[in-house]
Amino acid sequence: MIELKNDSLVFSFDQVHPQARLSLDLMRTLRIPDDDTTHLLPPGLGRFPLRHVDDFATSVPDQWVAHGGVMFPMYQSEAMWLSFDSDYLDRRDTSYPFAIKISSGKINAITGDTWTDHLTGDPQDYMVSPTQPWLDGFCVEKDVIRQFVAMPLGSGYTAEEQISGAAEHGGLQILVHPMKRAVFERRFPERDEQQVFYEMSSEMCFAEAEPMEIGLAPGGRMRQEIYEDPFDINDWDTAQASRCFVHIANSLVWRSITGDDPPTTPPTSREYTEAGFPWFDYYSDGETRLEGSRTLRKLKSVATLGQEKSDIPLPENDSIDVEHVVTIREGIGRDQVREGSF
Amino acid sequence: MEFGEYLRKRREELKREDPQFSVRRVAGRIGVEPSYLSKIERSLQPPPSEQTTRALAEVLDEDADFLLALAGKVSSDLAEIIRSRPRLFADLLRQLKDMPDHAVLRVVREVRDGEW
Numbered sequence: 001m002i003e004l005k006n007d008s009l010v011f012s013f014d015q016v017h018p019q020a021r022l023s024l025d026l027m028r029t030l031r032i033p034d035d036d037t038t039h040l041l042p043p044g045l046g047r048f049p050l051r052h053v054d055d056f057a058t059s060v061p062d063q064w065v066a067h068g069g070v071m072f073p074m075y076q077s078e079a080m081w082l083s084f085d086s087d088y089l090d091r092r093d094t095s096y097p098f099a100i101k102i103s104s105g106k107i108n109a110i111t112g113d114t115w116t117d118h119l120t121g122d123p124q125d126y127m128v129s130p131t132q133p134w135l136d137g138f139c140v141e142k143d144v145i146r147q148f149v150a151m152p153l154g155s156g157y158t159a160e161e162q163i164s165g166a167a168e169h170g171g172l173q174i175l176v177h178p179m180k181r182a183v184f185e186r187r188f189p190e191r192d193e194q195q196v197f198y199e200m201s202s203e204m205c206f207a208e209a210e211p212m213e214i215g216l217a218p219g220g221r222m223r224q225e226i227y228e229d230p231f232d233i234n235d236w237d238t239a240q241a242s243r244c245f246v247h248i249a250n251s252l253v254w255r256s257i258t259g260d261d262p263p264t265t266p267p268t269s270r271e272y273t274e275a276g277f278p279w280f281d282y283y284s285d286g287e288t289r290l291e292g293s294r295t296l297r298k299l300k301s302v303a304t305l306g307q308e309k310s311d312i313p314l315p316e317n318d319s320i321d322v323e324h325v326v327t328i329r330e331g332i333g334r335d336q337v338r339e340g341s342f
Numbered sequence: 343m344e345f346g347e348y349l350r351k352r353r354e355e356l357k358r359e360d361p362q363f364s365v366r367r368v369a370g371r372i373g374v375e376p377s378y379l380s381k382i383e384r385s386l387q388p389p390p391s392e393q394t395t396r397a398l399a400e401v402l403d404e405d406a407d408f409l410l411a412l413a414g415k416v417s418s419d420l421a422e423i424i425r426s427r428p429r430l431f432a433d434l435l436r437q438l439k440d441m442p443d444h445a446v447l448r449v450v451r452e453v454r455d456g457e458w
Contacts, residue, residue, distance in 0.1 A: 002453040009453065054454060068456030106458075115458070173458065244453055 002242050004070060007047040011098070011242045013178040020096045020178040022129060023085045026050065026072055026246070029136075030269045031079040032147050032220040033319050034303035039222050040325060041136065041280035044083065044339045045266055048072040051258055053247060059257045060247070061212070067171075069245035073254035073262040074150035074214050077302070077314050081136040081148065082172075084129040092188040094130065099229070099236045101126040101175040102135055104148065104216040105160020105168070110139045110226060112163060112295025115173055117243070121233040124290060126175075131227045131287060134338070138218050138299060139226045141292040149219030149302055149314075150248065157302050157313060158215030163295060170215040172246040180237040187231070214248035218299045219314075223281070228288040268316045279322045280338050284330040345413045350383040352402050363402075372397040389413030 003010045013020035027044040050070045057065045064071065074080065082102060086095040099119055101108070106115035111125045119126050127135065137145035138159055151157035153170040161167050179187075251262035273279070306313040328338060357363035369379040372394055381387040389395060395413050399406040410417050416424075424431045438446050 001450070002455075003450050004453055052451075052453065066456050067458055068454040070453055169458075243455055245456070245458060 002244050004050055004052060007050045009050065009070065009174070009244060009246075011176045013237075013240050013242070016178045016237055016240050017096065017181045017184060019087065019089055020098075020181075020184075021086055022096070022098045022100075022176060022178075023083075024100075024174065024176075025083040025085070026172075027081045027083050027134075028263060028266055029079050029081055030266055030272050031077060031149060031314070032222055032269055033317055034147075034149075034220040034301050034314055035317070035319050037221065037319065038144055039220055039279075039320075040322060041222065041224065041282060041338060042079070042081075042269070043272075043277065043280065044081070046263070048074070048080065048263065049260065050246075056257050060249070064247050067245040067247070069247065071171075071247035071249055071257075073249050073251040075251040075262075075265055076150055076152060076214070078150045078251070078266065079147050079219060080150070080216075081134055083134045084127075084132060086129060089188075091190045093191065094188045096184065097131075097179040097231065097235075098129045099126045099177045099179075100129055100132075103173040104138075105153075105158055105164070105170055106173060107159050107163050109135060109137070109296075110290065110293065112138075112159075112293040112299075114164065117175065117241070119175075119177065119233060119236060119238060121229070123293070124229055126229070127226065128229050128231065131230055131284075133282070134224075135226075136222055136224055138296045139224075139290065139292050140218070140221075140296045140299060142289055143223055143225050144292065145222050145224045145226070146218035146296075146299065146301055147220050147222055148216040150214045151217040151302060151313065152250070153213040153215040155313075156309070157217040157305055159218055159296070159299055160215055162218075162299050162305075167215065170213045171248050172216070173243070174246065175241060175243045177236045177238050177241055179231070179235050183231070183235040187235075212250055212253050214250055216248070217302050218296075219302050221301075225283060225287070226290045226292075227284065228290055230287065268318070269320050270316070270318045273320045273322055273324075276324060278324045278326045280326050280328055282328045282330075282338075287330070343412070344385050345389045345409075346383045346385040346387075348412055349398065349402075352404065353383070356402065368398075368401055371401050389415070392418060 001012050009024040011022045026048045028046050030042040032039040032042055050072050053064050053069055053071050088095050103115050108125050111123050137147040140146050154167040254262040302313050353363050365380050366376045369376040395409050396406045399409045
């Protein structure tokens with residue numbers, strides 16, 4: 001079951017396990033410069049507002065109603081990232097594990113393959129939470145993604161159009177499977193209370209002229225590790241699946257659809273950096289990283305494609321000089337956050 | 343339990359601690375004659391109007407919806423909600439009738455999946 005709670009998508013599988021509950025957030029962020037540099041992680045600037053498509057059935061395209069799901073607003077050339085979070089279970093020393101598959105315009109963000117309703121192990125086309133805390137873009141090389149950047153569907157910039165040649169689907173497609181209950185209980189047995197207590201104590205020290213639909217295009221390069229599934233593909237309870245179509249509306253028409261104002265435009269990378277706010281770096285010591293997809297490697301970034309088209313799709317694409325970096329170690333979610341303010 | 347009987351028990355319980363919960367004083371606070379309140383308590387009169395029941399609930403520190411239900415009434419705001427979408431809410435209430443409290447308390451709205 002998927003619910004919308006305070007702009008989070010909450011996937012719960014009570015029928016599998018009462019603790020099988022995953023929150024997925026769509027985070028506002030800075031657009032990193034689309035230049036030759038491989039950038040660090042930009043901050044989260046709060047969640048995008050999410051709405052049920054059904055609540056605005058008369059003001060959105062019929063296809064959106066047919067897809068079902070939810071929608072949120074993005075400005076052209078705005079960036080986003082996806083955050084995965086689930087409750088930490090002290091007595092089991094883990095969060096409940098999930099396999100998460102993310103596509104944009106039905107192009108898989110990890111492999112570049114077209115959408116399927118099942119998990120593929122080779123090449124791995126999904127991520128595992130809690131191992132993977134977030135995803136910021138299309139995985140173009142080992143440890144490098146190209147940031148998710150909003151571009152009008154039909155403009156030719158989106159990954160979907162570059163790979164499939166058509167501007168058909170747009171948005172984001174999400175599929176979540178929980179770990180099988182028996183596997184979870186075998187891999188993560190409950191510890192006795194005393195041991196938990198000991199460890200906790202030690203830790204204490206439609207404007208009509210505007211194109212309405214947005215797709216995600218590959219933006220600047222960012223260092224981000226995408227981890228191999230540390231479990232076995234048969235550990236996932238594929239009989240239990242929740243999937244969600246997330247539509248992206250142009251922020252300029254959000255008010256005419258919903259009556260609400262969209263969030264303001266985020267600061268530019270340069271403004272944020274010059275104000276002295278931090279960028280982030282995250283790494284894991286023990287996890288194997290995926291190699292990155294050949295298909296996605298061929299994608300042209302928005303700036304590159306813009307040059308070829310003699311177009312200026314990214315205003316304020318200035319390079320930056322980052323000095324303030326916060327390094328986050330594996331184990332995000334307990335006491336470390338990737339958030340900025342501006 | 344009858345509305346009148348419940349009312350009297352509750353009022354007398356409060357009166358043991360505080361004399362202002364006499365029939366006369368409570369009647370005065372809700373704006374009715376003491377004899378009328380006394381007859382309601384003895385079930386010689388049917389339960390009073392929604393407005394008076396709400397006033398009683400406030401004076402006796404009771405839940406208004408609970409007292410209204412005991413009086414066999416549906417509060418006017420709830421009646422209006424049902425009237426606005428009668429089939430939907432009648433259907434919903436009938437479906438919820440036999441569900442345990444914890445299930446009723448967790449009526450959620452799922453994100454709908456469609457045809458991709």
